[in-house]
Amino acid sequence: MQVLRAMKSTSVSNEKDRAESPESNQSGKREQTKLANRAAILEAGRQIFAELGYEGTTVRDIIRRTELASGTFYNYFKSKEEVFHALHDDGVARFKPLLRAARENAGQDFQAFMITAFGAYFQFLLNDQTIDREMAAMPEWTRVRFDTPESLALFDELKGDIVAFATEFKLDHVDPELLTASCVGIAQEIGDRLLRGRIKDIQAAARFAAYFVLGGSQRVQSEMQA
Amino acid sequence: MQVLRAMKSTSVSNEKDRAESPESNQSGKREQTKLANRAAILEAGRQIFAELGYEGTTVRDIIRRTELASGTFYNYFKSKEEVFHALHDDGVARFKPLLRAARENAGQDFQAFMITAFGAYFQFLLNDQTIDREMAAMPEWTRVRFDTPESLALFDELKGDIVAFATEFKLDHVDPELLTASCVGIAQEIGDRLLRGRIKDIQAAARFAAYFVLGGSQRVQSEMQA
DNA sequence: ATACGATGTTGACGCGCTGTCAGCTTTTCG
DNA sequence: CGAAAAGCTGACAGCGCGTCAACATCGTAT
Numbered sequence: 001m002q003v004l005r006a007m008k009s010t011s012v013s014n015e016k017d018r019a020e021s022p023e024s025n026q027s028g029k030r031e032q033t034k035l036a037n038r039a040a041i042l043e044a045g046r047q048i049f050a051e052l053g054y055e056g057t058t059v060r061d062i063i064r065r066t067e068l069a070s071g072t073f074y075n076y077f078k079s080k081e082e083v084f085h086a087l088h089d090d091g092v093a094r095f096k097p098l099l100r101a102a103r104e105n106a107g108q109d110f111q112a113f114m115i116t117a118f119g120a121y122f123q124f125l126l127n128d129q130t131i132d133r134e135m136a137a138m139p140e141w142t143r144v145r146f147d148t149p150e151s152l153a154l155f156d157e158l159k160g161d162i163v164a165f166a167t168e169f170k171l172d173h174v175d176p177e178l179l180t181a182s183c184v185g186i187a188q189e190i191g192d193r194l195l196r197g198r199i200k201d202i203q204a205a206a207r208f209a210a211y212f213v214l215g216g217s218q219r220v221q222s223e224m225q226a
Numbered sequence: 227m228q229v230l231r232a233m234k235s236t237s238v239s240n241e242k243d244r245a246e247s248p249e250s251n252q253s254g255k256r257e258q259t260k261l262a263n264r265a266a267i268l269e270a271g272r273q274i275f276a277e278l279g280y281e282g283t284t285v286r287d288i289i290r291r292t293e294l295a296s297g298t299f300y301n302y303f304k305s306k307e308e309v310f311h312a313l314h315d316d317g318v319a320r321f322k323p324l325l326r327a328a329r330e331n332a333g334q335d336f337q338a339f340m341i342t343a344f345g346a347y348f349q350f351l352l353n354d355q356t357i358d359r360e361m362a363a364m365p366e367w368t369r370v371r372f373d374t375p376e377s378l379a380l381f382d383e384l385k386g387d388i389v390a391f392a393t394e395f396k397l398d399h400v401d402p403e404l405l406t407a408s409c410v411g412i413a414q415e416i417g418d419r420l421l422r423g424r425i426k427d428i429q430a431a432a433r434f435a436a437y438f439v440l441g442g443s444q445r446v447q448s449e450m451q452a
Numbered sequence: 453a454t455a456c457g458a459t460g461t462t463g464a465c466g467c468g469c470t471g472t473c474a475g476c477t478t479t480t481c482g
Numbered sequence: 483c484g485a486a487a488a489g490c491t492g493a494c495a496g497c498g499c500g501t502c503a504a505c506a507t508c509g510t511a512t
Contacts, residue, residue: 028508028509029507029508029509030459030460030507030508030509033460033507033508034460037460037461055307058497058498058499059498059499059500060497060498060499061498068461068462069461069462069463070462070463070498070499070500071461071462071463071464071500071501071502072460072461072462073500074500074501075460075461078500079499079500081281081368084368085367085368141311141372141373141374141375142307142310142311142370142371142372143370143371143372143373144368144369144370144371145368145369145370145371146367146368146369147367147369148367149367174434175425175430175434177419177424177425178416178425178431178434178435181412181415181416181418181419181425182411182412182415182416182435182438184411184415185408185410185411185412185413185414185415185416186407186408186411186412187411188411188414188415189407189408189410189411189414190404190407190408190411192407193403193407198403199401199403199404199407204401205404207449207450208400208401208404208446208450209404209408211442211445211446211449211450212408212442212443212445212446213442214442214445215441215442215443215444215445215446216437216438216439216440216441216442216445217438217441218441218445219437219438219440219441219442219444219445220434220437220438220441223433223437224433224434224437254479254480255478255479255480256478256479256480256488256489259478259479259489259490260489263490284468284469284470285469285470285471286468286469286470294490294491295490295491295492296469296470296471296491296492297471297472297473297490297491297492297493298489298490298491299471300470300471300472301489301490304471305470305471
């Protein structure tokens with residue numbers, strides 16, 4: 001059963017919409033169903049992953065929480081991995097503007113950028129319904145990490161920002177690759193501890209990370225040029 | 227077929243060993259077989275994981291590369307996950323003495339400790355036959371990360387060392403939890419890039435990381451007490 | 453309104469993996 | 483040597499996987 005049929009009973013919108021706004025979005029019934037099905041699978045996936053963990057969930061678990069037949073799943077995703085990637089990319093996409101805002105607001109102030117960026121990341125991790133948040137909360141020993149193209153694009157953007165600031169501040173002996181890697185590593189590891197409650201104070205963590213990176217960069221610069 | 231039987235044909239040692247050294251190690255035939263079987267499974271696991279990736283391998287793949295029957299696997303491990311953990315822990319156990327050596331040799335020199343420790347880690351990652359090395363080389367988007375008790379013990383040991391140095395150097399406003407997290411994050415992220423060839427120079431990377439941590443800690447100390 | 457192709461859904465199917473267990477072989481020990 | 487213990491073996495039931503022929507629904511031309 002397509003999910004649209006199930007929703008019809010509770011939903012007020014129907015064919016009239018199409019009559020009133022004939023060329024609004026893709027609002028053929030077919031398109032609507034596709035969107036609804038995809039959304040249903042993603043939502044079911046989010047729930048099941050949170051309950052069973054990545055390893056523990058099966059495509060069947062996901063589809064079972066849905067009104068769809070098992071075969072339908074494969075019209076939308078190749079595997080549970082692809083579902084997870086989509087969920088993950090959602091999170092990345094929601095975070096991206098926050099990073100951009102941090103850069104806009106910081107102007108030429110490297111320190112402000114770092115504090116805002118780390119703060120935004122930690123805040124985002126803890127508050128936003130990102131799939132990674134759910135997963136990190138699980139007490140598993142075997143974790144999964146995702147490097148989707150979307151993630152990598154975010155890293156690249158971050159690297160661009162960092163290079164710009166590094167140039168501005170004459171950090172010409174600081175390898176941007178290493179610097180970006182360090183920032184990412186720090187963010188991930190501290191973020192992980194925040195999610196597990198080993199660390200509590202987000203603002204303190206953000207300031208720590210920011211000062212750490214600033215001090216680290218400068219020290220590397222002075223040591224490396226010697 | 228137990229692997230011992232297979233080895234017998236090429237192995238010279240046999241019952242005589244037991245007669246000659248009756249109470250050497252656990253050298254009952256039974257004990258020997260158990261050791262050999264376990265080792266065979268681990269070795270097969272190492273190969274298969276490297277070939278198929280963590281997600282891609284099945285218990286059957288592992289056991290098939292062995293002369294054992296499928297049921298026997300479960301006398302030794304509960305799942306492929308447990309095999310992987312054992313392999314991972316092997317690596318951790320081999321690295322531990324290197325970290326200890328770094329601390330011994332450094333004496334009171336925090337900088338020397340950091341350079342040696344990071345260097346040892348990167349060297350170890352690239353040279354030692356650790357299972358993680360094999361896996362990171364694979365071009366997957368979905369990675370797996372392991373926090374075994376063994377890993378966590380290593381982190382704790384590292385944290386102890388770091389706290390000792392932090393105390394020595396009056397870094398009393400630097401949260402040890404955050405500092406350790408940062409060191410681990412930096413090591414992991416740079417290590418990852420080394421494994422994938424995005425970064426080449428191990429020594430430069432080690433110095434970068436060490437100076438970064440030193441400078442970072444000091445900056446945090448001075449900012450936080452203000 | 454009707455009919456017809458296009459599009460998407462359904463669920464049963466064959467295959468392979470999982471973990472178990474009764475039966476058997478090998479080792480240990482008296 | 484013989485009996486008991488240990489542990490190996492492979493068949494088995496259960497389940498998840500991805501596919502696909504049959505079917506239902508939608509879009510569109512007449």
